[in-house]
Amino acid sequence: MLSTLRIEDNGVPIYVQIRDQFLGAIGSGLLRPGARLPTMREVAVALKVDLNTARHAYDELEQTGAIVIVRARGTYVVDKPPPLDSARQAKKVEGLAHQVVALAVAAGLDPGDVAQQVIRISKRQGVKK
Amino acid sequence: MLSTLRIEDNGVPIYVQIRDQFLGAIGSGLLRPGARLPTMREVAVALKVDLNTARHAYDELEQTGAIVIVRARGTYVVDKPPPLDSARQAKKVEGLAHQVVALAVAAGLDPGDVAQQVIRISKRQGVKK
DNA sequence: ATGACTGTATGCATACGATAATACACGGAA
DNA sequence: TTCCGTGTATTATCGTATGCATACAGTCAT
Numbered sequence: 001m002l003s004t005l006r007i008e009d010n011g012v013p014i015y016v017q018i019r020d021q022f023l024g025a026i027g028s029g030l031l032r033p034g035a036r037l038p039t040m041r042e043v044a045v046a047l048k049v050d051l052n053t054a055r056h057a058y059d060e061l062e063q064t065g066a067i068v069i070v071r072a073r074g075t076y077v078v079d080k081p082p083p084l085d086s087a088r089q090a091k092k093v094e095g096l097a098h099q100v101v102a103l104a105v106a107a108g109l110d111p112g113d114v115a116q117q118v119i120r121i122s123k124r125q126g127v128k129k
Numbered sequence: 130m131l132s133t134l135r136i137e138d139n140g141v142p143i144y145v146q147i148r149d150q151f152l153g154a155i156g157s158g159l160l161r162p163g164a165r166l167p168t169m170r171e172v173a174v175a176l177k178v179d180l181n182t183a184r185h186a187y188d189e190l191e192q193t194g195a196i197v198i199v200r201a202r203g204t205y206v207v208d209k210p211p212p213l214d215s216a217r218q219a220k221k222v223e224g225l226a227h228q229v230v231a232l233a234v235a236a237g238l239d240p241g242d243v244a245q246q247v248i249r250i251s252k253r254q255g256v257k258k
Numbered sequence: 259a260t261g262a263c264t265g266t267a268t269g270c271a272t273a274c275g276a277t278a279a280t281a282c283a284c285g286g287a288a
Numbered sequence: 289t290t291c292c293g294t295g296t297a298t299t300a301t302c303g304t305a306t307g308c309a310t311a312c313a314g315t316c317a318t
Contacts, residue, residue: 011145011189013275019140024224027231039294050277055295060140066231072284072294093238097246100229102135104251107149107221108156111251115244117226122233122240140275142305168264179307184265201264201314 001025002038002046014049018057026066026077028121037067037075130154131167131175143178147186155195155206166196166204 004025007017025031038046043054058075061067069075100118104111133154136146154160167175172183187204190196198204229247233240 011148012141015275016140020228023231024228025231027229027234028227041294052278053276056275058295064232065237066234069295070285071296072286074294089238093242093246096229096232096238096243097250098135099137099139099232100225100243100247101250102137102146102150103225104247105133105150105153105157107225108153109218109222109225110157111247113222114226114229115247115251117222118229118233118240118244118247121226121230122244144305170264179305180265181267181308182306185305187265198265199315200266201316203264 001031002042004030005043005047007047007049014047015053015056015060018043018047018049018054019060022057022061023064023066031077033077033079035077037077039074130160131171133159134172134176136176136178143176144182144185144189147172147176147178147183148189151186151190152193152195160206162206162208164206166206168203 005018005021007014010017022031022037031037037058040051040054040058043049043057044051047054058067058069062069062075066078067075068078100114101111104114134147134150136143139146151160151166160166166187169180169183169187172178172186173180176183187196187198191198191204195207196204197207229243230240233243
């Protein structure tokens with residue numbers, strides 16, 4: 001996992017890049033629920049980045065509910081994502097969808113293609129609501 | 130063009146988001162070579178963003194070689210835009226899709242629902258490949 | 259020549275990102 | 289208990305991003 005991390009000089013904050021790459025790894029099943037993530041220090045050393053920067057990335061991952069951070073033990077991919085009421089869910093779906101379209105367009109991609117990929121991936125993994 | 134621009138609260142700098150969305154628009158053919166871009170002020174007003182921020186985005190676009198900035202006249206898509214090969218694109222689609230699934234799962238949402246929303250939104254906006 | 263529109267530039271203020279250097283607190287194993 | 293690995297916290301410093309306000313400088317149509 002560590003070896004797959006890459007930092008680019010895009011203007012995109014380092015902690016965002018780290019955060020998003022872990023999100024990708026989790027979403028792709030490369031990191032499965034319960035799996036342990038590299039320690040913050042390992043990430044910091046591997047990417048030649050400050051410990052606080054790695055921490056920042058991990059903090060955000062925890063706030064989104066993707067991982068749990070256990071003091072003195074390590075960080076782990078969450079087992080069960082936190083459930084929400086349907087009203088909130090609808091809003092979140094909407095917001096996330098907008099974000100996806102923006103990201104896709106920004107990358108010069110067809111949002112439809114991305115949507116298709118999303119469907120295929122989620123089916124393959126048997127991710128359920 | 131202006132109406133398709135969106136700024137998200139991602140941690141990604143505003144000027145990067147603007148820059149990348151224009152790159153996407155150019156790469157996707159939405160903005161063709163020779164086409165005139167919105168003025169910096171239009172972008173600033175439309176996105177409720179500072180003129181300097183819009184300028185920053187445009188500056189980077191010029192440095193990339195994607196546009197030319199002509200003082201007192203406007204900014205235009207360069208005749209020969211830097212291309213994106215399809216292999217790269219496919220990889221980007223894949224990566225983004227994984228990320229979306231991760232985000233959805235982390236938020237307790239059904240990735241399929243998000244995908245559907247994405248399709249609806251992109252259709253509504255007439256975003257083309 | 260004038261005026262409107264465009265990009266260019268500046269100064270000031272605030273907030274955030276990143277690094278560095280330490281130090282502390284907790285859990286588990288030896 | 290002691291040690292080590294892990295996360296937590298603090299302080300300082302530097303650069304960048306953003307906003308706000310204001311002004312300057314070309315280009316073009318009138």
